[in-house]
Amino acid sequence: MIVNGKITMINGPVIKGEKMSGFRMREMVMVGEKRLIGEVIILDGETGTVQVYEETEGLKLGQEIIPTGKPLSVKLGPGMIGNIFDGIQRPLLKIDEINKNFIPEGIGMISLDEDKEWQVELSVKKGDQLEPGQIFGSVRESGLIEHKLLVPPGCAGVVEKIVSDGVYRIEDVLVVLKNKNRTIELKMYHEWPVRNARPVRERKEIEKLLVTGQRVLDMFFPLAKGGTCAIPGGFGTGKTMTQHQLAKWSDADIIIYIGCGERGNEMTEVLEDFPKLIDPKSNRPLMERTVLIANTSNMPVAAREASIYTGITMAEYYRDMGYDVAIMADSTSRWAEALREISGRLEEMPAEEGYPAYLSSRVAEFYERAGYVKTLSEKEGSVTIIGAVSPAGGDFSEPVTENTKRYVNVFLALDKELAYARHYPAINWLDSYSGYLKVLEGWYEENLSDEAIPLRNKMLELLYKENKLLEIVMLVGEDVLPDDQRIILEISKIIKAGFLQQNAFNKEDTFVPLEKQYKMLKAIDHLYEKCKSSLALSIPISQIKNREIFDELIKMKYTVPNKDLTKIDEINSMIDTYYDELNQKYLE
Structure with a gap:
């Protein structure tokens, strides 16, 4: 028998x-008369420390700490897509109905709607042997997502009872498994501890591009x-704006947007904008493949720390469906910052800039849960993590940015x-980098062109050269540069204004297919090579730089339709005609 603790x-x-x-580490507990939700983070003999995920005003010394016997967990099942949760998976729209x-405080660990009915189709029969992670049925969760019902990891057995296809609630038992003397009931959902990564059959090598339609990416x-x-x-x-573009246009099946500690007005904008957005691939609401987790800077700081794990656990669950x-x-x-505040309350020895010494390991734990995997049900799925970092004053040498950069x-x-x-x-093309160029080289060759990566390297090299030349220009002016260097400056302007700069409000430019991206870059390179051939004939740069052609290349992101x-x-x-005639004229 476990005795309830007392607040000291x-x-x-x-x-x-x-x-x-009698308590356990990472156990979920209820604190005080209002039964506030908390988690045990330190145990030392008879004494323990709990971080509480709700406001603690009104708590008194001597009130009870009640164990639940399970770790902080989330319910994984139909009803997550299109929903808006707080940092510990409590539905904000439902709470708004209860308390405007x-x-x-003390509303409890409500999560998925237990009254909503779902049309269930089962794919197994009596006598079948079910293994952990196997799909035993499906539910149409939204117009875009079919929710696969999974046998929870660690559960297996022979189907002893099964219901017929029909309409059920998430608490209804759909399948009963027999495993020796143990009976296992399968419902539409199961619970999973948020701090534990879900198991997979195999972690595969990364080899596929996440297509975003953003040229610089x-x-x-x-x-x-x-x-x-x-x-x-x-x-x-533009961190949030960039993430919005990726959420809308990337070819991921499901988006999980975690607002962990952003200002309330910024998160409000997300909550208002996302339900109005239309998924461009299906012309259905984007929320039909999106989960929002909102834990703003004025909400409980401990729940902000948990929101990251809530989101990644949901992502792994949908990954396990394929x-x-x-x-x-x-x-x-x-x-x-939530980690830093809790660490300060615990009176731990601070490290750099007051952050806890374990900041690096916590960042690593989060990003290491990304990956491309073969699931327990032999399907392939992936979790891609795109994290915004907000260094004060844009100082990339501060601890969070530096530690994130490592992982x-x-x-x-x-x-x-x-x-x-x-x-x-x-996105600064001089300070940014991608470590996936080598592993994606084969993908580009197979799906785009053998010349895609060499062309990208050539254009980036021009931008590096331009950066060095601009330092000289600032000191002595552009006129003193030789013509071959001046043409680098001119072509770099086209790369920056005509290719790297993208307009999210223009229908042709907000999303650009890969083939158009490649052809645009190829056209810029074609102009560069033609300019070089004319320079070799000692033609003055004033004639080589044809304003009409240069402007046409800058404007082609708008003037060239994506489908033609x-x-x-x-x-x-046009480039060939002009420069061939120009060269011929000087040769004569």
Whole structure:
């Protein structure tokens, strides 16, 4: 028999208690008369420490700490898609119906709607042997997502009883398994501890591009399905806007957007905008393949810390059905600040800038749960993590950015100067990188062109050269540069304005197919080579730089329809005609 603990100290979201020898680490507990939800984070003999996921005002010394016997877990089942949860999976729309405008303390661990009815189709029969992770049925969760019902990891047995196809609630028992003397009831959902990664059959090598339709990503700094990405940037540089574009246009099946500690007004904008967005691939609401987790900066700080794990656990669940899932975490800096505040309340020895010494390992734990896998049901699925980082003043040397950089393979550095110049996405091509270029080389060759990666390298090299030349230009002016260097400056302007800069509000430019991206870059390279051939004949740069052709290349992102790329061929013909005639004239 486990005896309830007693509160001996209250320090914000952290409380200490006695008589806790029967409790377990990471066990979920209920605290005080209002039964606030908490989690045991330290045990030392009879005393223990609990972080509480709700406001602790009104708690008193001597009140009870009641164990639940299970770790902090989430319910995984139909009803998550299209829903908006807080950091510990409590549905905010449902809570709004119960208590307008505020989340009342002690509302309990409500999560999925137990009264909603679902049409269930079962795919097994009596006598079948079911293994962990196997799919035993399906539910149409939304117009875009078919929810596969999974045997929970660790459960197996022979089907002893099974219901017929029909309409059921999530608490209804659908299948009964017999495993020796043990009986296992399968419902539409099962629970899973958020801090434990879900098991897989095999972690596979990353080999597929996450197509985003954003030129600076797909051609210059590619993301991979099952990969990791950080988007650091100061205030106003476009972190949230970039994540919105990725959520809307990337070819992931399911999006999980975690607002962990963002300002309330920014999260409100997300909550208002997402339900109105239309999925461009299906013309159905984007929310039909999206889960929102909202834990703003004025909500309980401990729940902010848990929201990251809630989101990644949901992502792994849909991955186990065979889906490609993309997580947008906005922002991990606020999550790290929650770690810092709780660490301070625990009076732990601080490390750099007051963050706890275990910051690095916590960041690693989160990003390591990404991956491309073969699931227990022999399907292939992936979890891609895209985390925004908000370094104060845009200082990338601060601890959260530095530690994140150690564990992600794509680093998209947002630049405030580009943002203030209205160059979006404001991704600095000099500071950003992708570690997936080598592993995706085969994918580009098979799905796009053998020349895609060499062409990308050539264009990026021009931008590096331009950066060095601009330093000289600032000192002595452009006129002193030789013509071959001046043409690099001119071509770089086309790359920046005509290719890297993208307009999210233009229907042709908000999403660009890979083939168009490649042909645009190829056209810019074609112009560069023609310019070089004319320079070799000592033709003055004033004649080589044809304003009409240069402007046509900058405008082609708008003038070339995504579904008809013949206009690019016309531009190439225009380039050939002009420079061939120019060269011929000087040769004569």
